[in-house]
Amino acid sequence: xxxxxxxxxxxxxxRLAHGSSAVRAVDDLTFDVRPGKVTGFLxxxxxGKSTTMRMVLGLDRPTAGRxxxxxxxxxxxxxxxxxxxxxxxxxxxxxxxxxxxxLRVVARTNGIPVRRVDEVIDQVGLGPAARRRxxxxxxxxxxxxxxxxxxxxxxxxxxxDEPMNGLDLDGVRWVRGLVRELADEGRTVLLSSHLMSExxxxxxxxxxxxxxxxxxxxSIEEVLRGQGTGRKVRVRTPSVDDLxxxxxxxxxxxxxxxxGDLLVEGASAETVGDIALExxxxxxxxxxxxxxxxxxxxxxxxxxxxxxxxxxxELVRS
Amino acid sequence: MTAxxxxxPGTVPxxxxxxxxxxxxxxxxxxxxxCLLAAAAAVLGIGVGTAxxxxxxxEASGSTASAVLAGEYGLMIGQFALLVLVLLAVTQEYASGxxxxxxxxxxxxxxxxxxRVTVPVLVATVAGVLLxxxxxxxxxxxxxxxxxxxxxxxxxxxxxxxxxxAGGALAVGTGLLLRSTAGALAAVFLLQLVLPAxxxxxxxxxxxxxxxxxxxxxxxxxxxxxxxxxxxxxxxLLVGWSAAALAAGGWSLLRRDxx
Ligand SMILES: Nc1ncnc2c1ncn2[C@@H]1O[C@H](COP(=O)(O)OP(=O)(O)OP(=O)(O)O)[C@@H](O)[C@H]1O
Ligand SMILES: [Mg+2]
Numbered sequence: 056x057x058x059x060x061x062x063x064x065x066x067x068x069x070r071l072a073h074g075s076s077a078v079r080a081v082d083d084l085t086f087d088v089r090p091g092k093v094t095g096f097l098x099x100x101x102x103g104k105s106t107t108m109r110m111v112l113g114l115d116r117p118t119a120g121r122x123x124x125x126x127x128x129x130x131x132x133x134x135x136x137x138x139x140x141x142x143x144x145x146x147x148x149x150x151x152x153x154x155x156x157x158l159r160v161v162a163r164t165n166g167i168p169v170r171r172v173d174e175v176i177d178q179v180g181l182g183p184a185a186r187r188r189x190x191x192x193x194x195x196x197x198x199x200x201x202x203x204x205x206x207x208x209x210x211x212x213x214x215x216d217e218p219m220n221g222l223d224l225d226g227v228r229w230v231r232g233l234v235r236e237l238a239d240e241g242r243t244v245l246l247s248s249h250l251m252s253e254x255x256x257x258x259x260x261x262x263x264x265x266x267x268x269x270x271x272x273x274s275i276e277e278v279l280r281g282q283g284t285g286r287k288v289r290v291r292t293p294s295v296d297d298l299x300x301x302x303x304x305x306x307x308x309x310x311x312x313x314x315g316d317l318l319v320e321g322a323s324a325e326t327v328g329d330i331a332l333e334x335x336x337x338x339x340x341x342x343x344x345x346x347x348x349x350x351x352x353x354x355x356x357x358x359x360x361x362x363x364x365x366x367x368x369e370l371v372r373s
Numbered sequence: 374m375t376a377x378x379x380x381x382p383g384t385v386p387x388x389x390x391x392x393x394x395x396x397x398x399x400x401x402x403x404x405x406x407x408c409l410l411a412a413a414a415a416v417l418g419i420g421v422g423t424a425x426x427x428x429x430x431x432e433a434s435g436s437t438a439s440a441v442l443a444g445e446y447g448l449m450i451g452q453f454a455l456l457v458l459v460l461l462a463v464t465q466e467y468a469s470g471x472x473x474x475x476x477x478x479x480x481x482x483x484x485x486x487x488x489r490v491t492v493p494v495l496v497a498t499v500a501g502v503l504l505x506x507x508x509x510x511x512x513x514x515x516x517x518x519x520x521x522x523x524x525x526x527x528x529x530x531x532x533x534x535x536x537x538x539a540g541g542a543l544a545v546g547t548g549l550l551l552r553s554t555a556g557a558l559a560a561v562f563l564l565q566l567v568l569p570a571x572x573x574x575x576x577x578x579x580x581x582x583x584x585x586x587x588x589x590x591x592x593x594x595x596x597x598x599x600x601x602x603x604x605x606x607x608x609x610l611l612v613g614w615s616a617a618a619l620a621a622g623g624w625s626l627l628r629r630d631x632x
Contacts, residue, residue, distance in 0.1 A: 113480050114473055114631035130480040133387055141477055147470035149402060156401040164394040164478040166386075204474070 056243055057088040057111060057139075057212060061120030064106050064267075080106040082267035083120065088245045090211065093238045095258030096247040097352065103267040104247040105143065108214050112141055124212055136165040136208030142201035143216045150190040154181055154200045157189065158207060165208055175203040180229075194221040202233070212243040219253055231257050251352035263352070288319045288327045291340035298336040305330060316340070391479050391488035399462055399493060408458035412451045413504055420447020420508035421515065428516045440519040441529035443512035444505025445596045448533050451504065452592070453566065455497040455537060456544045460557050462493040463548030463622075473631050482627045489549075489626075490619065494541030501537045502530055532595040539611035540565060543588055546618025550625045552632055564614070565589040573600065588614035 064081040081103040088094045098104050109115040111122040113130030121128065124139045132138055148157055158172040176185045179199040184192065192200065198218060205213055215234070219227045234257060238244045248254055254261060254275075261278055263271040271278055289312070292298050299317055302309045308320040319327050324343050331338045399405050424443035431438040466472040479485045506526070513521045543564065548557040564587055572584030584590055585600060591610035594602050 109473070109631070112477055114476055116628075116630055130482070132480060135480050136478050143473060143477075144470055147474055149398075149465060149469050149471055151402045151404065152398075153401075156397070160394050160397050160401070161474075161478050163397055164390055166390060 056090055056125060057214075057245060058123040058126075059084050059086050059088075059107070059111065059120075060122070061085055062107060062110055062117055062122055063119040064103070064110060064115060065118040080267055081110070081117075084264065084267070084269055085120075086262050086269060086272045088212075088243050088262070089260070090243045091238060091241050092259040093234050093244045093246055093257055094260045094262060095254035096245055096262050096264075097251065097254055098247075098249060098264040098270075100249055102249070102264045104249075104264065105216055106267075107264075108141070108143060108216050108245070108247065111214065112139070112143070114143075134165045134208070136161070136167065136210060138208070138210055139212035139214065140205030140208060140210040141214040141216075142198070142205045142218055143214075145194070145197040145201040145218075148189050148197065148200065151188060153186050153188050154192070154196075154203075155185040157200065158185075158203060161204055161207055167208055171207060171209075175206050178206060179203040195223065195226045198222060198226065198230075202230075210242070212245075213237055214245045216247045217249070218246065219248070227253075287344045288322055288324050289316050289340070289342045289344055290319060290327050290331070290338060291316045292331060292336045292338055294334070294336040297334050298331055301330050301334040301336075302327070318344075387481070387484050388487055391484050392492050394479070395462075395488045395492035396496075399496060402465070404461050404465070405458055408454045408461070409500055412454035412458075412500065415451035415454055416444065416447030416501070416504040417508050417511060418447075419450050420444055420505070421512045423447070424508070424512040424519060425516050428512075428519050432518060437518065437520050439525045440509045440513045440521040441505075441525045442519075443508040444529055444533060447508045448501055448505050448536065449593065449596050452501060452537060452540055453562070455501050456540050456561055456565065457558065459493040459497050459541045459544040460548045460561060461554065463489065463545055464552065464554040464557055467552040467632055468554055476631050486549075486623055486626050490542065490545050494538060494545060497541045498534055498537040502534055505533050506530065535608075535611060536592045536595050539588065539615045540592060542615035543618045546615070546620070546622035549622030550618075552625070565592060569593060586610070 062081055062084045063079070065077055065079050067077040084103075084107060096104050096107070106115065110117050111124060111129060113128060124132075127138075129135060129139065152160075155172060155176065158175065159169060161167075162169060162172050176182070179202050181196065181199050181203060184196055185200075189197070189200065198221070202215070202218065205215070213234075215230075218230050218234075222230065234244050234246055238259070246254075246258065258275060260274050261271060262269070263278075290298065295311070295315065295317065299309050299311075302317070302319055302322075307322050310318040310320075312318055324341050328338060328341055331341075420443040423446040424438070424440060427438040427442050466475055476482070476485065479488075509521065509526065509529070513519050540561075544557070544561050547560050548554075551557045551560065566589055569584050569587045569589035569592075572587075573581040575581075585602065588610055590600060590602070591607040591614075593599060594607045595611070
């Protein structure tokens with residue numbers, strides 16, 4: 056469990072005003088990250104995700120508010136790795152040390168037996184590379200080393216800041232599987248990303264921020280429903296009336312489309328297919344249409360995107 | 374799986390752990406060993422060479438020279454390799470960004486500070502003393518006319534240890550405060566070697582006076598007996614500069630964002 060209460064971080068001195076150097080990177084954030092779920096921490100570039108995570112881990116001092124990890128401020132924990140593991144920046148490892156030596160240093164600080172070092176090396180599939188110097192590691196290997204470090208103390212809470220950045224498809228799948236497994240074991244998993252598409256397939260719950268402020272804190276389904284754009288199923292059948300009637304009797308919302316198909320809201324393809332079978336309607340086409348989460352995200356964060364690409368393709372601050 | 378309340382192991386074992394991690398951290402990077410090698414070459418090469426010269430000069434004037442000159446002259450130059458070792462132990466983490474991760478596994482900053490000051494400074498001091506004694510012994514073996522008494526050795530080792538402890542503290546403090554290898558190296562070299570040697574050379578009174586307030590002047594006095602100052606003055610300078618550097622560096626680690 057992670058509890059964030061009124062967390063605020065201002066960089067630069069002075070009051071917030073035009074021309075002042077002050078930046079409110081995180082602005083009065085309050086949310087909980089609960090166990091047993093993968094919580095996606097979502098926001099455009101510069102929204103304040105990394106800053107929030109750094110404050111949760113006691114690396115940066117909040118301007119106001121506080122964050123608790125397993126009920127305590129992280130910076131007061133004696134054996135923090137047994138409580139929470141985090142991967143913030145996979146590049147932040149001494150290049151001259153081997154991956155295994157790195158893990159041994161970390162283990163020593165928290166009284167973790169060396170046996171566990173070899174376990175996590177196996178778990179993340181670092182294998183023989185663990186004995187080579189980090190200097191020669193690929194990005195993917197560094198991510199794996201960072202994740203191994205986070206897992207070292209077998210913690211109940213895990214924070215990953217954009218762990219899929221720069222990974223190939225295999226790597227992305229691996230991270231997805233891993234966080235799912237960790238959450239299924241009952242752990243608290245907070246996973247940041249600036250891509251909705253990434254979260255759609257990974258997270259159970261979303262905390263969406265923009266310009267340091269909370270925009271949404273809800274399950275993926277709730278986020279969708281809140282915007283009235285749930286999952287849709289498109290079905291083509293010669294018995295339009297029969298099927299539409301059966302669907303309506305199940306309290307599903309059905310819209311006819313211009314090309315004679317039916318669009319069913321809030322149902323899965325399985326449900327619609329089963330209902331069609333019950334009423335003996337032949338199904339010629341059945342497809343789920345759900346690209347809308349991305350759209351919902353864009354709608355939600357649209358006002359708060361700090362950097363927009365102008366027509367001349369240069370980055371401007373809006 | 375539920376979060377279990379974690380029973381802390383207590384501050385003393387925590388410190389031992391943090392110190393032992395610092396030790397592992399230090400010896401598992403190559404730069405440490407390069408610095409030690411450079412220190413060994415400087416202390417033995419320059420120290421023994423200079424002691425042999427002194428022996429020749431003493432012989433020509435009908436007196437004798439002490440073998441501990443080897444360790445002292447050697448350390449005068451060799452200390453910089455050891456100070457680089459200490460400084461890198463601190464600043465490398467800011468360069469690679471690994472100070473963030475380090476604070477994730479040792480988030481109690483007072484614990485980290487204590488370990489981070491103690492371990493590299495002690496390593497540099499012990500290494501420096503051992504190298505100096507080795508240089509003395511080599512000098513005596515090569516040139517038996519050098520005198521080598523227990524009293525001289527004790528004095529010499531005490532001075533060398535004091536210089537290295539103070540210089541190490543200065544390096545750690547500066548590294549923690551400036552967080553940059555280049556910046557901290559420049560500052561330590563200026564304070565410890567360049568300015569104390571350069572300022573008096575201008576022949577301007579206030580510059581020479583200023584030079585005598587720098588930590589390097591006290592270090593040179595402790596090692597070589599120059600320039601004119603009392604033991605009390607030298608001690609004040611060594612302790613004062615170390616304390617100031619540690620206070621500033623400690624504030625930086627304890628109070629500022631991780632960096
Ligand atoms: N040390 C700092 N000094 C000044 N401003 C900072 C500092 N660190 C972050 N910021 C600013 O705070 C804001 C939030 O940054 P942060 O890195 O937390 O965003 P993010 O959500 O992690 O973005 P991204 O998706 O690009 O990683 C940005 O406007 C950034 O420029
Ligand atoms: Mg970020």
